[in-house]
Amino acid sequence: MHRVQRQRTHNLLKRNGIARALFAHPESVTWLTGFVPLVEVGQSPFGFGPAPSLLWYEDGHFTLFFSDLQVDTLPDYTGDPDITVRKIEAYAVHNALRGVDAVIEALQEILTAASSTGTMGIEGNHLSMRQFQAIAQPLHPTGLRLIDGWLKPLRMIKTDEEITKLRRAFELADIGFAAAHNAAQVGAREIDVWAAAESAIQRMDGRRVPLGNDCTVSYRPFNIGAYPGEYVIRPNDTLIMDISAQHKGYWSDGCRTLYPSEMTTDQLKRHRFINDALDYAISLVKPGAKANEIDAQVRSFIERGDYPVYPHHTGHGVGVSFHEEPRIVPYNDTTLEAGMVIMLEPGTYIPGESACRLEDGMLVTHDGAEILTSAPRLMG
Amino acid sequence: MHRVQRQRTHNLLKRNGIARALFAHPESVTWLTGFVPLVEVGQSPFGFGPAPSLLWYEDGHFTLFFSDLQVDTLPDYTGDPDITVRKIEAYAVHNALRGVDAVIEALQEILTAASSTGTMGIEGNHLSMRQFQAIAQPLHPTGLRLIDGWLKPLRMIKTDEEITKLRRAFELADIGFAAAHNAAQVGAREIDVWAAAESAIQRMDGRRVPLGNDCTVSYRPFNIGAYPGEYVIRPNDTLIMDISAQHKGYWSDGCRTLYPSEMTTDQLKRHRFINDALDYAISLVKPGAKANEIDAQVRSFIERGDYPVYPHHTGHGVGVSFHEEPRIVPYNDTTLEAGMVIMLEPGTYIPGESACRLEDGMLVTHDGAEILTSAPRLMG
Numbered sequence: 001m002h003r004v005q006r007q008r009t010h011n012l013l014k015r016n017g018i019a020r021a022l023f024a025h026p027e028s029v030t031w032l033t034g035f036v037p038l039v040e041v042g043q044s045p046f047g048f049g050p051a052p053s054l055l056w057y058e059d060g061h062f063t064l065f066f067s068d069l070q071v072d073t074l075p076d077y078t079g080d081p082d083i084t085v086r087k088i089e090a091y092a093v094h095n096a097l098r099g100v101d102a103v104i105e106a107l108q109e110i111l112t113a114a115s116s117t118g119t120m121g122i123e124g125n126h127l128s129m130r131q132f133q134a135i136a137q138p139l140h141p142t143g144l145r146l147i148d149g150w151l152k153p154l155r156m157i158k159t160d161e162e163i164t165k166l167r168r169a170f171e172l173a174d175i176g177f178a179a180a181h182n183a184a185q186v187g188a189r190e191i192d193v194w195a196a197a198e199s200a201i202q203r204m205d206g207r208r209v210p211l212g213n214d215c216t217v218s219y220r221p222f223n224i225g226a227y228p229g230e231y232v233i234r235p236n237d238t239l240i241m242d243i244s245a246q247h248k249g250y251w252s253d254g255c256r257t258l259y260p261s262e263m264t265t266d267q268l269k270r271h272r273f274i275n276d277a278l279d280y281a282i283s284l285v286k287p288g289a290k291a292n293e294i295d296a297q298v299r300s301f302i303e304r305g306d307y308p309v310y311p312h313h314t315g316h317g318v319g320v321s322f323h324e325e326p327r328i329v330p331y332n333d334t335t336l337e338a339g340m341v342i343m344l345e346p347g348t349y350i351p352g353e354s355a356c357r358l359e360d361g362m363l364v365t366h367d368g369a370e371i372l373t374s375a376p377r378l379m380g
Numbered sequence: 381m382h383r384v385q386r387q388r389t390h391n392l393l394k395r396n397g398i399a400r401a402l403f404a405h406p407e408s409v410t411w412l413t414g415f416v417p418l419v420e421v422g423q424s425p426f427g428f429g430p431a432p433s434l435l436w437y438e439d440g441h442f443t444l445f446f447s448d449l450q451v452d453t454l455p456d457y458t459g460d461p462d463i464t465v466r467k468i469e470a471y472a473v474h475n476a477l478r479g480v481d482a483v484i485e486a487l488q489e490i491l492t493a494a495s496s497t498g499t500m501g502i503e504g505n506h507l508s509m510r511q512f513q514a515i516a517q518p519l520h521p522t523g524l525r526l527i528d529g530w531l532k533p534l535r536m537i538k539t540d541e542e543i544t545k546l547r548r549a550f551e552l553a554d555i556g557f558a559a560a561h562n563a564a565q566v567g568a569r570e571i572d573v574w575a576a577a578e579s580a581i582q583r584m585d586g587r588r589v590p591l592g593n594d595c596t597v598s599y600r601p602f603n604i605g606a607y608p609g610e611y612v613i614r615p616n617d618t619l620i621m622d623i624s625a626q627h628k629g630y631w632s633d634g635c636r637t638l639y640p641s642e643m644t645t646d647q648l649k650r651h652r653f654i655n656d657a658l659d660y661a662i663s664l665v666k667p668g669a670k671a672n673e674i675d676a677q678v679r680s681f682i683e684r685g686d687y688p689v690y691p692h693h694t695g696h697g698v699g700v701s702f703h704e705e706p707r708i709v710p711y712n713d714t715t716l717e718a719g720m721v722i723m724l725e726p727g728t729y730i731p732g733e734s735a736c737r738l739e740d741g742m743l744v745t746h747d748g749a750e751i752l753t754s755a756p757r758l759m760g
Contacts, residue, residue, distance in 0.1 A: 024430075026423050038607070041592045041624070042419035043406050043506075045703040050404075050430030050506050072607050093692055094710055100505050100528075122509070125480050126423075126430050129504040129512035130526070146510070148480075191586050195579040202575045206610035212421045227418070227452050230586035244421070312473055323425040330474055 001034040001075050002161065006082055008154045010060045013121060013147075020114060021121030021147060022107070022135065023055040028123060028151050030320045033064050033083065034075040036249035039210045044070050046090045048099035049128045056107070057121075058114055065106060067091075067099050072207070104134040111135055121147035152325050156317060157339040162250060163363065166318065166341055168205075169252035170361055170372040172245035175204045177256050177375035180215070180241045184258045190215045190228035193239065193258075201245055212322055213253070214242035216355070223355040224312065224347070235261045240355050244322040251322035253343045254373045255359035270307070270348060270356045275377050277301050277346035278358045281314065285342070285362060285369040291332040298346050307348040310357070315344040318361065340364040341372070381414040381455050382541065386462055388534045390440045393501060393527075400494060401501030401527060402487070402515065403435040408503060408531050410700040413444050413463065414455040416629040419590045424450050426470045428479035429508045436487070437501075438494055445486060447471075447479050452587070484514040491515055501527035532705050536697060537719040542630060543743065546698065546721055549632035550741055550752040552589060552625035556581045557636050557755035560595070560621045564638045570595045570608035573619065573638075581625055592702055593633070594622035596735070603735040604692065604727070615641045620735050624702040631702035633723045634753045635739035650728060650736045653685050655757050657726035658738045661694065665722070665742060665749040671712040678726050687728040690737070695724040698741065720744040721752070 009032060013021055023029055029051075030036060037052030038044070044052075046069035053066040062083045066074075067090040077083050088106060090099030122132065125148045136144065158166065179200035183193045194215045202209050214225030218238040225242055233239060242255040257274075259267060281298045295314040302309045315328035318341055326334040326342060336342070342364065347357030358377055362369040389412060393401055403409055409431075410416060417432030418424070424432075426449035433446040442463045446454075447470035457463050468486060470479030502512065505528045516524065538546065559580035563573045574595045582589050594605030598618040605622055613619060622635040637654075639647060661678045675694040682689045695708035698721055706714040706722060716722070722744065727737030738757055742749035 037422070039419065039422035041590055041626075041702065042417070045701045050508070096711060124509040124513070127509045128430070129502070129507045129509050130528075132509035132512070133504075148510075189583075189586065191582055191588070194588065195582045198582075199575040199579045202571055202578075203569075206569065206571050208571070208574065208607055210421055227588055246421075321425045322421065327477075331476060 001077060001080060002032060003080055003082060004159045005032050005154070006062055009057070009151060012150065012154060013057065017119060018121040018145060018147070019059055019118050021057040022123065022127060023057065024051040024123040024126035024131070025148070026052055026126075027320045029053045029055045029064070030249040031151060031155055032062065034249065035064060035066060035071065037070050038072060040208060046070065046097065046099060048088055048090060048103035049131060051126050051128070054103065054107070054131070056110055063110060065103055100130070104131060107131060107134050119143045119145050121145050121150075123148050155319055156325050157337060158319065158341050162319065163341070165248045165250040166252065167372060169245050169247040169250050170254070171374070172201045172205055172209060172247060173243040173252045173254045174373065174375045176201045176243040176245065177241060177254070177379065181258055181379040184233060184239050184241075184260045186233050186235055186260050188233050188260070190217060190231050190233075190239070193241070194228035197241070197243065205247065210246040212244040214240055214255075216240045218355040219352060221352050223351055224310075224349050233260045236264055237261075238267060238355055240357055242357070242359065249320055251318050251320070252361060252372070253318050253322050253359065254361055254375070255345055255357045256375055256377070256379055257356045257358065258379055267354070270354065271378060273305050273307065274346055274348060274356045274358050278344060278360060278377070281344040281346055282360065282362065282369055282371070285336060285344070285364060286367060287336055287338050287364060289336045291326045291328045291334045291336065292330055295328050295330055298344070302346060302348060308350060310347040310349065314346065315342055317342050336364050338364050338366050381457060381460060382412060383460055383462065384539045385412050385534070386442055389437070389531060392530065392534060393437065397499060398501045398525060398527070399439055399498050401437040402503065402507060403437065404431040404503040404506035404511070405528070406432055406506075407700045409433045409435045409444070410629040411531060411535055412442065414629065415444060415446060415451065417450050418452060420588060426450065426477065426479060428468055428470060428483035429511060431506050431508070434483065434487070434511070436490055443490060445483055480510070484511060487511060487514050499523045499525050501525050501530075503528050535699055536705050537717060538699065538721050542699065543721070545628045545630040546632065547752060549625050549627040549630050550634070551754070552581045552585055552627060553623040553632045553634045554753065554755045555584045556623040556625060557621060557634070557759065561638055561759040564613060564619050564621075564640045566613050566615050566640050568613050568640070570597060570611050570613075570619070573621070574608035577621070577623065585627065590626040592624035594620055594635075596620045598735040599732060601732050603731055604690075604729050613640045616644055618647060618735055620737055622737070622739065629700055631698050631700070632741060632752070633698050633702050633739065634741055634755070635725055635737045636755055636757070636759055637736045637738065638759055647734070647736075650687070650734065651758060653687060654726055654728060654736045654738050657681050657685075658724060658740060658757070661724040661726055662740065662742065662749055662751070665716060665724070665744060666747060667716055667718050667744060669716045671706045671708045671714045671716065672710055675708050675710050678724070682726060682728060688730060690727040690729065694726065695722055697722050716744050718744050718746050
């Protein structure tokens with residue numbers, strides 16, 4: 001599982017003269033291993049620090065440290081000789097909770113036993129200060145090198161295994177849009193709509209599904225997106241329903257604007273316009289296109305329609321996070337390549353009044369884009 | 381909001397000669413400020429490291445650092461002169477994502493401006509290595525002192541404000557038990573039951589509600605507790621439904637064993653026995669009782685009934701986490717005091733066969749316990 005990712009990383013580290021490394025960012029660990037930590041309760045009292053897992057790299061071999069109370073199902077590494085799993089005991093009835101100290105001891109132990117020397121790469125933005133000190137001391141005076149963010153470019157091109165997970169995550173978002181559409185009636189609250197979508201998604205996937213992002217009526221002051229609350233849907237309101245669903249560590253994304261009552265002429269006009277903007281954006285997607293150029297072109301499209309231009313990104317990649325490279329933003333000149341999975345999300349908003357956003361996910365193909373979002377654009 | 385907590389902490393730090401400190405554990409920050417970070421999507425791509433927020437302390441004054449994309453509602457500190465809020469810009473459409481660097485700059489700035497010197501307390505298990513380095517460099521050669529866990533004893537006695545939040549969190553768990561009871565039919569899957577409970581809880585609270593812990597049929601190999609899956613409830617199965625619901629940062633807990641079909645004689649016998657064990661456990665709760673003695677007495681009770689003794693804790697405190705001090709475990713001689721909120725959860729399990737657990741939450745009062753869980757013990 002996820003051997004391609006480990007191979008890409010091994011090549012990158014080797015090229016940079018790094019024979020050993022410690023990964024601490026949850027995104028890095030999931031991408032390198034397929035390991036999916038629980039997120040539903042935040043940082044567990046049975047963990048070993050802020051990172052739900054750590055991944056040690058040495059000369060092409062990886063060791064995954066995890067607490068069994070922070071995972072639902074451990075991936076199957078049968079046939080993967082390049083990875084070893086090491087469970088950290090965080091809870092035992094007859095001992096004090098000691099996951100924090102146990103992982104530090106395990107790190108020191110593996111470092112002492114390490115045969116390689118030289119520069120060690122670390123993800124310093126997510127490794128805890130105490131974990132750092134545990135490895136820095138025996139390491140001294142050998143050098144450390146911060147490798148935060150190094151994997152981000154490697155993560156852009158998805159493997160077939162990742163695309164399979166992502167397709168399922170996009171299906172879950174579609175299920176959510178359909179359930180939200182049914183629940184979005186005048187008089188219902190945002191949370192009623194959200195709960196219906198969440199319930200449908202979890203029952204479809206047969207397990208708990210981490211979910212973002214927005215469920216927001218148009219009259220809220222910040223109507224671009226927010227968590228659902230007790231705001232009641234009134235006649236002529238629109239509802240922004242933006243769903244990211246995680247499947248096996250991989251996040252979809254997507255947005256539909258719902259119309260709980262009969263659409264007004266203005267709403268229909270705006271919706272058609274944003275629908276056209278999304279079609280236009282998709283038409284720009286192909287290998288060789290630059291992210292910032294797509295961003296500029298879609299913004300111009302909205303401007304020419306004389307609508308307020310959305311104050312957010314035009315799009316972004318998805319994978320082990322719901323917002324990653326390639327980001328479709330003004331300052332990013334990344335060139336699109338086949339195998340990337342990206343979102344495009346034009347919208348137009350008048351704060352406190354009206355809101356429309358449509359967002360589709362797509363796989364960049366050799367000559368364009370395969371759309372991964374199946375929900376109808378106009379759900380009424 | 382939460383001034384009592386800050387005052388207790390100020391007194392503790394002062395007594396230990398610590399004039400400034402940096403708190404990084406989410407539990408510490410929530411307890412000290414009432415700030416509730418979003419947990420639903422894990423570590424956000426719009427955060428500034430593993431901690432969703434940081435709290436700086438200097439001579440009795442606190443400064444809360446947070447990214448507005450990691451919070452639903454910021455607490456109202458009107459009338460609280462001892463706290464200042466500082467928003468870290470993690471996202472702006474025309475700039476690269478820079479929350480990680482922005483918080484480091486903000487920390488360096490506040491440290492440079494600090495008038496006090498001397499030992500700095502830090503929560504080194506949750507502060508990132510890079511955040512640590514940012515403050516350690518200007519600090520040198522002044523000392524650092526690890527203060528991880530220092531707040532845990534201070535958190536045991538709940539304030540009235542906390543008890544109000546906890547009462548609501550327990551009400552939410554009760555709503556969940558009722559919904560689970562209705563959904564737990566033969567032929568339904570664990571996830572169907574869970575989704576019904578989650579939906580009811582969120583609709584009752586009017587917002588998304590972080591939830592743990594277990595929804596598990598008795599024939600699962602590890603039937604003490606696990607996340608819900610596609611296991612179908614069969615005739616004569618029992619279902620362990622253990623719900624922790626978070627309200628404004630405060631977690632309830634609780635467990636009911638559900639009987640989707642008519643109870644067998646053996647199930648009724650076990651249920652009555654565990655019900656008696658819970659009553660017995662509750663009868664032991666009063667100021668002056670020792671945690672480890674309660675643990676030992678409840679284990680003996682189960683043993684005397686000739687049932688397998690649960691392989692987990694007898695109970696624990698709840699608050700800004702769903703498992704905290706005072707832990708009711710063999711090695712903890714903490715003395716109970718009025719104002720503590722604790723769980724007691726006797727059970728008996730035969731892995732892969734039968735399972736029964738009942739768990740109530742309670743406020744320790746001057747002469748006993750006020751039960752905070754209202755769900756019927758036997759829900760059929």
